[in-house]
Amino acid sequence: MAQPLVYGIDVGTTKIVAIAGRVNARRDAVEVVSIGEAPSRGLKRGVVVDREAAADSVAEAVEACGLRGQRVSVGIAGSHISSFNTEVTLLNRGRNLTITERFARKLEQEAREVEDLQEDERVIHVVPRGYVLDGAEGVKRPVGLAARKVTMRAHVVSGAVSSIQNLLRAVEDAGVTVGRVVLEPLASAEACLTASDRDNGVVLLDVGGGTTDIATFLKGALTHTAVIPIGGESFTSDLSYGLKIPHADAEALKIKYGTVLSGAVDSVAAVPFGGTHYNASFMSQILEYRAREILDYTRESLNEARVRDQAPGGAVLTGGGSLLDGMPELAETVLGMRARTAAPTRIKGNNKPVLKPQYATAVGLLYFGAKNGHSGPKGKGGGASSISGIVSAVRSWFRGG
Ligand SMILES: Nc1ncnc2c1ncn2[C@@H]1O[C@H](COP(=O)(O)OP(=O)(O)OP(=O)(O)O)[C@@H](O)[C@H]1O
Numbered sequence: 548m549a550q551p552l553v554y555g556i557d558v559g560t561t562k563i564v565a566i567a568g569r570v571n572a573r574r575d576a577v578e579v580v581s582i583g584e585a586p587s588r589g590l591k592r593g594v595v596v597d598r599e600a601a602a603d604s605v606a607e608a609v610e611a612c613g614l615r616g617q618r619v620s621v622g623i624a625g626s627h628i629s630s631f632n633t634e635v636t637l638l639n640r641g642r643n644l645t646i647t648e649r650f651a652r653k654l655e656q657e658a659r660e661v662e663d664l665q666e667d668e669r670v671i672h673v674v675p676r677g678y679v680l681d682g683a684e685g686v687k688r689p690v691g692l693a694a695r696k697v698t699m700r701a702h703v704v705s706g707a708v709s710s711i712q713n714l715l716r717a718v719e720d721a722g723v724t725v726g727r728v729v730l731e732p733l734a735s736a737e738a739c740l741t742a743s744d745r746d747n748g749v750v751l752l753d754v755g756g757g758t759t760d761i762a763t764f765l766k767g768a769l770t771h772t773a774v775i776p777i778g779g780e781s782f783t784s785d786l787s788y789g790l791k792i793p794h795a796d797a798e799a800l801k802i803k804y805g806t807v808l809s810g811a812v813d814s815v816a817a818v819p820f821g822g823t824h825y826n827a828s829f830m831s832q833i834l835e836y837r838a839r840e841i842l843d844y845t846r847e848s849l850n851e852a853r854v855r856d857q858a859p860g861g862a863v864l865t866g867g868g869s870l871l872d873g874m875p876e877l878a879e880t881v882l883g884m885r886a887r888t889a890a891p892t893r894i895k896g897n898n899k900p901v902l903k904p905q906y907a908t909a910v911g912l913l914y915f916g917a918k919n920g921h922s923g924p925k926g927k928g929g930g931a932s933s934i935s936g937i938v939s940a941v942r943s944w945f946r947g948g
Pocket residue numbers: 558559560561562563587592593624754755756757758759778779780783798801802805866867868869870871872904905906
């Protein structure tokens with residue numbers, strides 16, 4: 548039977564991507580049926596600063612993709628996002644102690660109601676990381692097993708109510724309905740990582756225009772997420788400032804000649820651009836400085852969460868910013884692990900444009916669109932199933948508020 552069409556909108560800092568596609572029954576490959584793109588306006592570092600401008604941009608992408616009236620999954624990022632690990636324990640009073648889907652959902656609901664949240668924060672994701680059944684560790688899928696005392700360890704992602712509302716309103720102004728909200732690096736991870744990547748232990752780094760988003764996985768489970776408010780746009784602004792040239796010129800220079808490996812650039816080399824010449828070494832120093840800043844923050848974030856030594860699979864870089872020459876090499880140096888750049892994989896059919904790192908989030912949103920919002924953890928094999936237990940309650944409080 549053909550799978551139903553699902554829809555996503557990645558509201559990026561530099562571009563909006565609307566996407567329609569089908570996820571296969573095993574949920575390990577997608578076919579992209581349609582994609583529409585528009586330059587992003589009205590957003591800064593992942594948050595809406597001008598609702599009308601943002602809605603117009605989204606509408607442009609929606610029209611280009613033919614999504615009007617559909618129910619979509621929307622990506623979210625920005626410095627208002629925070630995340631932490633928590634655990635909740637409940638006693639199973641069910642008949643013959645079998646753990647039901649309903650009981651698993653109750654655990655997730657309980658994790659949503661954690662007290663550490665600020666008043667203006669709401670939970671976006673509760674991602675189960677593993678269960679302890681009557682003291683026995685290491686259970687990934689508890690449903691169907693028997694236990695009296697059940698502990699769920701989970702990674703909880705929350706965001707500022709106002710920022711989430713502003714994003715959802717701008718998207719709905721554009722004529723679609725928001726079905727669920729997805730943390731962008733989780734979507735990118737779905738698109739770029741395999742189940743075995745996530746089993747081995749891996750760091751996903753989505754270097755976008757406005758933010759750099761981190762998600763780490765071990766034994767198939769999400770272990771840490773973070774959003775750093777620096778991205779490809781910062782490289783461009785720095786070049787523009789340093790070389791005293793317009794932003795658009797700096798962007799073109801960066802893409803054509805940019806590298807973050809200043810040591811490899813001849814100190815007197817000059818690059819021709821717009822009728823003049825620029826010092827290639829100076830440019831690379833500016834870019835390397837920023838790149839190191841992003842990677843230093845990343846390393847600190849991994850250290851704080853104690854996950855830097857849990858990534859034998861290394862770092863997987865995606866997002867448009869990962870295309871800057873030398874990024875994986877510099878990441879290896881600064882993070883002390885293997886690194887590579889990745890684009891969406893497991894794409895069926897003939898949609899070549901999406902095979903670029905810039906489309907990782909959009910493609911990944913389709914996997915979330917294909918998940919039943921209320922299903923508990925299930926499915927076979929490692930990674931993908933660890934995210935399938937996510938329940939999105941955002942919609943209900945958004946409606947209410
Ligand atoms: N070939 C390239 N070399 C260097 N940088 C590039 C290249 N292609 C794109 N970029 C940069 O990638 C950035 C955009 O990346 P991407 O499309 O992933 O961001 P976004 O999704 O719009 O933003 P965000 O995820 O932060 O909201 C821009 O800063 C752009 O300059």
